[in-house]
Amino acid sequence: MTATAAEIASQPDTWQTALARAGEFREALAAPGERVLAIGCGTSAFVAQSYAKLREAGGIGETDAAYASELPTGRRYDRVVAITRSGTTTEILTALRGLPAGTRRVVVTAVEGEAVDELADERLVLGFADEASVVQTRFPTTVLAGARAVLGHRHDQMVHDGRSALATPLPVEAGRFDHFVFLGTGWTVGLAHEAALKMRETAQAWSESYPAMDFRHGPVAVATERSLVWAFGEVPEGIAETSAGAGATVYQDADRDPLAQLVLVHRLAIELAGRRGLDPDRPRRLTRSVVLAPAGTDAAR
Structure with a gap:
């Protein structure tokens, strides 16, 4: 088993651990009444988008999301939540250093002792x-599992459905498709973006993602019988019919928790990578963290 596959399989367990640490998540991510900006890069930017939607939907407070390299201008926030697995990503460090005095800097990371620690309150x-x-x-x-637990979002089936998503056969056959489209609404738009990124990173697949209603505003033009349209959770009426009318295969399971559906996408990406002779532990041209060289040098990783 690859390291990537093993980590995919561990997700329900890590979600359960997050639920047991709800107090820490609440202190960092809830902050009732505060105006919050969530930032990230790549995957973490999509998590920031989903978190922002969950926080506002929960009535906790005004919440924006942005790429760390594209911060809003002319706005002030009580708290900036920076999501960075490695704690070393250049754009995150730059963004945190540039925040105005008085802004509380909250860092969500997986590693201690990295450069971001010195910038975190x-x-x-x-x-x-x-x-x-x-x-x-x-x-x-x-x-996201921990965030949902403290922002008033339904998550009672999450761990159960996650385990089921690991044990059940994949709902579609990866080899039937060469075009993958992921759709969401509300907080699951971030999941759709993340699902498409996983297909690109892991399997070098042609993948796209949109808010569900926007799929009809142009993207449906490239859908064919070789397209898979995957909808996270409930989507507006007519989206599935539009996709099927273009010849695409539609997957939708409104009864399965959206995070568990993302686990299925992880498995689908691994399956497709295997069919294409790719090693998911060594994705093309990617590194664990994007650390850019100082201006004026040509070294970067």
């Missing part, structure tokens, strides 16, 4: 969810 360290893999799976889903 508060840390939520999820060492139990750290990963050997370059491709992130259990760290981001564990962040």
